[in-house]
Amino acid sequence: MSAPLTLRRRLMLGAAGLTAVATLTAGCTSNTPAPDPNQTTTAAGGGGSEGNPNSEPGDTVVIGFSAPAADHGWMGAITSAAEARAATYQDVDLRVVEGTNDVNLQISQIETFINDGVDAIVLLPFDGAALTQVALRAMEAGIVVVNVDREFSDPNAARVTVLGDNYGMGVSAGRYICGELGDNPDAIVAEIAGIDSLPLTQDRSLGFNDGLATCGLDVDNRVAADFTIQGGEAAAANLLQAAPQIDAIWNHDDDQGVGVLAAIEAAGRDEFFMVGGAGSVNVMEAIQAGDTVLQATVIYPSTQAADGIDLARLAVQQRSLNDFAEVEVPRLVQLYAPVVTADNVEQYLPTAFQS
Amino acid sequence: MSTTTAPAAPPEQAPARRRFALPGSLVRNLGLVIALVALCIVGYVTAGDRFLSTDNFVTILRFAAVIGVVSIGMTFVITAGGIDLSVGSVLGLASIWASTLATQTMAGQVHWSIIVLTACLVGAGCGLVNGVLIAYGKVVAFIATLAMMVGARGLAEMISDKRTQIVTENDFLDFFRGSPLGVPMLVWIFALVAALGWVLLNRTTFGRRTIAVGGNPEAARLAGIRVREHTVALYVLCGLCAGLAGAMMLARTTAGSSTHGTLYELDAIAAVVVGGTLLMGGRGTIVGSVLGVLIFSALSNIFTLNNLSISAQSVTKGAIIVVAVLLQQRFASRSLSSP
Numbered sequence: 183m184s185a186p187l188t189l190r191r192r193l194m195l196g197a198a199g200l201t202a203v204a205t206l207t208a209g210c211t212s213n214t215p216a217p218d219p220n221q222t223t224t225a226a227g228g229g230g231s232e233g234n235p236n237s238e239p240g241d242t243v244v245i246g247f248s249a250p251a252a253d254h255g256w257m258g259a260i261t262s263a264a265e266a267r268a269a270t271y272q273d274v275d276l277r278v279v280e281g282t283n284d285v286n287l288q289i290s291q292i293e294t295f296i297n298d299g300v301d302a303i304v305l306l307p308f309d310g311a312a313l314t315q316v317a318l319r320a321m322e323a324g325i326v327v328v329n330v331d332r333e334f335s336d337p338n339a340a341r342v343t344v345l346g347d348n349y350g351m352g353v354s355a356g357r358y359i360c361g362e363l364g365d366n367p368d369a370i371v372a373e374i375a376g377i378d379s380l381p382l383t384q385d386r387s388l389g390f391n392d393g394l395a396t397c398g399l400d401v402d403n404r405v406a407a408d409f410t411i412q413g414g415e416a417a418a419a420n421l422l423q424a425a426p427q428i429d430a431i432w433n434h435d436d437d438q439g440v441g442v443l444a445a446i447e448a449a450g451r452d453e454f455f456m457v458g459g460a461g462s463v464n465v466m467e468a469i470q471a472g473d474t475v476l477q478a479t480v481i482y483p484s485t486q487a488a489d490g491i492d493l494a495r496l497a498v499q500q501r502s503l504n505d506f507a508e509v510e511v512p513r514l515v516q517l518y519a520p521v522v523t524a525d526n527v528e529q530y531l532p533t534a535f536q537s
Numbered sequence: 538m539s540t541t542t543a544p545a546a547p548p549e550q551a552p553a554r555r556r557f558a559l560p561g562s563l564v565r566n567l568g569l570v571i572a573l574v575a576l577c578i579v580g581y582v583t584a585g586d587r588f589l590s591t592d593n594f595v596t597i598l599r600f601a602a603v604i605g606v607v608s609i610g611m612t613f614v615i616t617a618g619g620i621d622l623s624v625g626s627v628l629g630l631a632s633i634w635a636s637t638l639a640t641q642t643m644a645g646q647v648h649w650s651i652i653v654l655t656a657c658l659v660g661a662g663c664g665l666v667n668g669v670l671i672a673y674g675k676v677v678a679f680i681a682t683l684a685m686m687v688g689a690r691g692l693a694e695m696i697s698d699k700r701t702q703i704v705t706e707n708d709f710l711d712f713f714r715g716s717p718l719g720v721p722m723l724v725w726i727f728a729l730v731a732a733l734g735w736v737l738l739n740r741t742t743f744g745r746r747t748i749a750v751g752g753n754p755e756a757a758r759l760a761g762i763r764v765r766e767h768t769v770a771l772y773v774l775c776g777l778c779a780g781l782a783g784a785m786m787l788a789r790t791t792a793g794s795s796t797h798g799t800l801y802e803l804d805a806i807a808a809v810v811v812g813g814t815l816l817m818g819g820r821g822t823i824v825g826s827v828l829g830v831l832i833f834s835a836l837s838n839i840f841t842l843n844n845l846s847i848s849a850q851s852v853t854k855g856a857i858i859v860v861a862v863l864l865q866q867r868f869a870s871r872s873l874s875s876p
Contacts, residue, residue: 277844280837283799285790287837290600294841297592311701312790335703335792379699 246295259484259535267488302494348385356393378406414438418445436462601834610778618818623685628798631783636793649709660780668772693795713788751818
């Protein structure tokens with residue numbers, strides 16, 4: 183949460199143009215993780231916000247970081263954003279272990295952190311339930327555990343939990359489409375979901391239905407893909423075959439959205455507009471350019487683990503969030519799912535991820 | 538039996554192996570021990586006391602235990618000239634089947650070992666299907682187990698609906714969480730399976746037949762070995778190990794998941810081959826496989842301790858596999874050329 187906050191301050195201080203240009207260049211020329219230019223700007227501005235007592239270096243905090251394998255853009259950005267965030271603090275010593283989808287290996291990584299006696303562990307578990315036991319052991323050993331994105335099965339296993347808002351993504355997308363189509367009760371709305379059996383997909387779809395319901399719309403055509411480019415292409419091609427006339431599409435995930443756009447272009451369709459999900463750099467650039475059907479995207483922040491680093495540091499140093507009256511770092515932080523359109527895209531581009 | 542083996546297809550291989558088996562395997566195992574010691578020295582130099590602490594060794598062993606049990610089963614199949622690509626998926630399926638509500642309820646009413654038994658039975662059942670397809674259906678092992686690899690994973694996803702199944706049977710968890718004599722239960726199980734495997738391969742008729750089938754199945758058949766029954770038994774054994782590993786994974790993670798054991802077949806094959814078992818069959822070593830597993834676990838631990846980059850570890854693993862196989866080929870050609 184504090185990443186976008188400090189960023190916004192930065193923008194107000196006039197770094198907006200610089201940041202956007204830097205990100206654009208990075209986006210066009212290389213695979214440099216998106217948050218890097220943002221972090222450089224922050225560092226150049228003096229390592230955190232001026233007048234923020236929390237940006238003063240404190241005792242050195244050793245933070246162990248573990249996340250699943252970077253097999254899609256969002257997950258890759260999770261680790262690079264966390265590394266970039268830690269690099270802005272002189273008092274954070276970050277240890278990043280190999281990203282893995284093998285829970286056996288991830289457990290042994292956490293055991294190594296416990297043996298090492300790190301101060302905090304920021305953990306995005308491949309499977310929340312499977313990592314709960316080892317996280318409990320870490321907590322018992324006096325280590326501050328920050329649980330990111332996928333929740334443990336026992337709330338005692340984490341000091342802080344940072345979550346995105348899947349339901350909120352759906353609501354945001356639904357309300358945005360309502361705003362665009364609300365005067366047409368017969369509008370055809372289509373949905374391209376991610377992996378259908380995952381609770382997160384079910385949450386997103388539930389939110390989408392609730393969001394659309396505020397203006398009496400509902401989902402007319404729904405297909406599910408699998409968060410991959412080829413899956414998105416196949417699902418979208420089928421959808422376009424099935425529905426000859428569409429007014430709006432919500433695609434749950436911008437990684438699979440690359441394939442969805444390819445299918446739309448191959449079919450030569452442009453009678454509708456599309457809303458994305460998660461918030462990748464290329465989708466935001468397409469929104470900015472306005473030359474595709476992409477009109478908006480809803481964010482599922484890839485800076486969650488970076489926020490985890492911030493919160494772990496504050497919790498270990500026994501500081502508080504200084505805009506809060508509360509003395510301690512909160513137990514649960516749930517991030518907001520804002521809608522990005524051409525009007526506000528510059529604000530969100532610096533924290534977007536490369537898919 | 539050896540007289541029948543000698544005149545068949547690769548004639549010089551069988552006697553050469555017989556004559557050099559003991560010293561050859563000793564040299565190879567010594568090489569692996571040296572590699573492991575060298576790795577430990579690297580660990581000590583780069584990570585110091587953090588590497589040498591007891592807790593750290595326990596961490597390495599606990600990580601090695603699950604893949605280790607899979608690798609023991611794999612050693613038998615590869616020694617007999619086969620391959621089993623399905624072990625990772627079977628592990629996942631076993632962890633799911635053993636953690637369904639029905640299994641857990643039954644375990645709660647009868648005994649926690651029902652969970653372990655279920656996992657082992659599921660593994661053995663998958664192995665039976667593999668073995669029958671290969672031995673009687675004449676399907677190439679690579680293809681038959683590839684089909685099982687895809688199918689078992691799919692079945693696990695269907696049963697679990699791709700959800701994580703949490704184990705609530707505390708007696709089961711408590712048993713596996715224990716550490717008799719300061720050594721974690723999972724490590725005890727690995728040691729026990731390895732010891733049983735060593736006896737089975739080196740001290741029983743079953744083991745000698747396995748080696749004979751791997752060296753030359755036709756010659757083994759002529760020598761009176763029931764090759765097809767033996768092949769089925771080997772795949773059942775390998776599946777059984779994968780199932781047991783599924784139960785161990787269940788205990789370690791306290792949850793069953795259809796994603797458990799993804800790519801473990803490759804980890805197991807790598808450990809077995811690095812250990813000195815010939816991929817074309819006819820020679821197998823349990824000690825080598827155990828050392829192979831330990832080398833990869835220690836490597837992974839050292840990389841974690843040193844905070845090294847995400848991809849360097851995979852490159853190093855690849856290099857170790859290539860070097861180990863190149864060295865093995867030199868050993869093999871030497872023992873062939875010097876009668």
